[in-house]
Amino acid sequence: MTRWRDGLAQIRRYPSAVVGLLIIALLLATAIYAVTAIPYSEAQKLWRGGDAWQELPVNASPVWTDRIRGGEAPRTITASSDEVAVEREDLGAARLETTTLEVDFPYGDFPSEINLFLEAEFEQRQPFTRVHWRRPDGQEIPIEARRVGERDRFSISQDRQLESRLGFAPQIGLLTDAEPGTAEPDVLQGTYQLVIETVHFEEDARLHADLVVYGQVHGAFGTDHQRRDLAVALLWGTPVALAFGLLAAVGTTVTTLIIAATGVWYGGWVDAVIQRLTEVNIILPLLPILVMIGTLYSTSIWLMLGVVVVLGIFSAGIKMYRSMLLPIRQAPYIEAARAYGASGGRIILRYMVPRILPVLIPTFVTLIPTYVFLEASLAVLGLGDPVLPTWGKVLHDAQAQSALYHGFYYWVVSPAALLMLTGLGFAMLGFALDRIFNPRLRSL
């Protein structure tokens, strides 16, 4: 079809179309990267949260916020017992093992949290562990002493007792030499040691320890209140948004077009029924219906997609297509087709629909982001798909956690920027296509 070929050849001459195409290409590349790097099931699992994220700080800002704040915010530092030698001492019936984990802390600010994860291997008797902290200035601070379970954790920064002993929150008190109660304590930079003394009562008993000194920043997008890296949601949000937008736009456009063409072709009561259905449907509010279904039934994204398409079929588009198709129905070439015996279905699909497709392409392209926004709005309202990470879900979480109030602006900015970028890309392409395919808008 020449109009298509000519049209596509013309795209190069519209800078906005080129920019739009680039943005869309970028989004597509991201989407493809996301689904190949993190398979669907993996993404779902990750998004459920839990252990996978235990070494990430809570509500960490993206790394680039350093630039804004000035100075390097603390990063997360981990030390594992696998990496250090264990000193053993035989106590007869028992065995004392001493592991010293070293942490080099060069930052000017305190960590956000300190956790020690322990995994003990034993048959019957749990090992007994005593942990203390050795500051660079040589001072030792006992932290805790108790039996260790198979999977155990010392939440050091949550230790109330320790806090009252130190006069600071532990993640501060452990890293400063300031007097307790000082308003703005300074960090004591240097190498810290965590000494873990474990008494094993069994021959084969072992203890595995991981110390995590959580930073204040993480990755390019930061983390949320459940320690989840927002990069996962933002990455995976891309294919979900594009797929939803595209499927909804294709679904509604194609069906609407065919129904409009059918009405125009057969006319009479068929057309009347379609018109009345449309009029009723136009005044049905889409969003409240979706909210209702979401609340009462299910918030699965596929169900939402289905509802959007079904309600989108008899939309105002029908009226528009109808007004475009009515003159085409009168076209002599349609009469000619009837005269050589083409059936109604053939005339609709082969003669009427293709005639207005080029005009529809721009509308179709600009329709995609509206559906992306719709899906995001649903998610923000808490009707997002329960298992899939999406941009809207990120926004929803941010809102639920009062992110802006707490100053976690990155939590809102990144998904919003992605949504806007999507809108921008498709809109720029759509407007350019509109000029190409609807020459009336084009000035010579």
Add this chain to the structure above:
Amino acid sequence: MAGPPLLEIEDLRLGYATERGTLWAVDGVNLEVRRNEALTVLGESGCGKSSLARTLLRTLPRNARTPSGQIRLDGREVLGLPEERFRREVRWVRIALVMQAAMNALNPVVRVGEQVAEPLRVHQRMGRREAQRRAAAAFEEVGIATDFLRRYPHELSGGMRQRAVLAMALVTEPDLVILDEPTSALDVLTQASIMNVLKRIKAERGVSFILITHDIATSSELADRVALMYAGQVVETASAEAFFGDPAHPYSRLLMDSVPRLHQEQPPRAIPGRPPSLLEPPTGCRFADRCPKAYERCAEPPPEVAYDTRHRVRCWLHHPGGRR
């Protein structure tokens, strides 16, 4: 006939900027129209007839180049006139144009009477009352009852709409009316009655006409003189008697043979071939590849030669020393 002719066109050229270079739709046209004379510009589709008309009235599309050559109205050059003065002194005041398919371009939501009075209101700043009165007079002149002034275009038949746009051209009482294919979309009876109106107005008001058409039978209905165009150029200009009686250009002769006539035993013969592309016109005579009389010399562009008084032909056959 004393004094300069009403309209003189000399070496007029008009090009359109296209993606594939300049398309010269009017390529060196010389014409003249005297007072109360009707000139028919005849030519097949795409030969540049409408472009010529639009150049005369400066209603050119945006991709048109600035035309070159001379257009003299009563001996005064008007092609170089500033737009504002052209609008005030020439367009619709001295020369009016009925555009091709104008009858279908009437504003559907404005009463016909107001549209007919529009040129008076715009070009002569005339009051509403007076303009309406003049519109009514113009309506009578073209043979529509004045109660149609208050109708909308769709309430008029094709013939009446065509009369209405004719009234619109006549209402400012111009000296020259250019009619671009005024009857092509109409059936024969309506065509004939519109031509009757034109004949009457020419006789009664002494107006000059340029009638643009591709239909030879129609062209003979009003013409004092005929200019035949081919591929952007005028190939023959002659009086109607000479043109319809004994045309000189081979193209004119073939054209005469191609007219379906009511009473003629011989069937009409189409001219084989098609006119050349105006983007890359032949360097020689533009008709050469269809011309049965073409010879070596036709590979060069023929000049316009005087064949007789006020009879010019662009053909090597009629050049002094040409092969007749």
Add this chain to the structure above:
Amino acid sequence: MSAPAATAASAPGSDSALLEVDGLYTHFELRQWGFLRTGTVRAVDGVSFTLDAGEATAVVGESGCGKSSLARTLLGLHRPTAGSLHFAGSELSSLGRADLKAYRAQVGYVQQDPYGALPPFMEVRRILAEPLIVHGIRRRAERWQRIQAALEEVGLAPATEIAGKFPHQLSGGQQQRVVIARALLLRPAMLIADEPVSMLDASVRVEILTLLHRVQQEHRLALLYITHDLSTVRHYVDRAMVMYGGRVVEQAPVDALLRHPQHPYTEALLSALGDPDAANAGRPRPVPGGEAPSLIHPPSGCRYHPRCPHAMAGRCELEPPPPDFRPRPEHRVACWLRE
């Protein structure tokens, strides 16, 4: 209407007639809001004629007299309100779906506006393949062979080059040739050409008419050539019918009609036209006054009486003239003057 009697009277050749139209009426109901009747357009109002195989007939009349409505009814695009249509012996309205489709292959259609008649988004190859696909010709090679033959037949060569073009890349004359090729593709027995040249440039009209005439002769097609221009009738058809206000007012062999018009309306049509001549400019042409008749409220009696210079008061406006006065042996005229 005494239309059936008329056909009976013209019966001699009716055994061989390909198309027999008898008392045909096609009316359109004008409705508001889909159901309120606001009037009836009597577009075809009692038309009878026959068309033999291989015979070419012109239908002449001014704009809005029902020519296209007649053509569309014959093509099965409008359901006739009354009357009968026999094609090759079978009644059209009794045809089933499959037979109707077969009938459509038998009748080719050439429209007025060649550009509009071709889907602008299809290549010529595809445009011409469509009727073949519709009529179940599955093999691509066979389709291409027939397309090629049709293109060459209408003088569009080389076929491969033309086949790859879109309608807007062709000139008006070439477009109309494609339309004719499409009409010939299914090897019809009859061709209906509705003003095939009126939208074309005068210079290509003769070309297209010559082509239509040639294919009509070569394939012995029945041709119904619709036009408003009597000057394009001679040389191309055998007979002509003149329509006025939805009715046929005169039919005769074309020479007889042009030389000895019997109906005042035919006379008017003839005198409104002229061969090119410098003398034309000086004299107004006699044109009947008034407008074409309304088909919603047609004039009583003879539909031409309000415009007719010979109308006889007390006669013409009261009684419609029967369609078959025969003032000359070949003529059939609906005019009281020829009673």
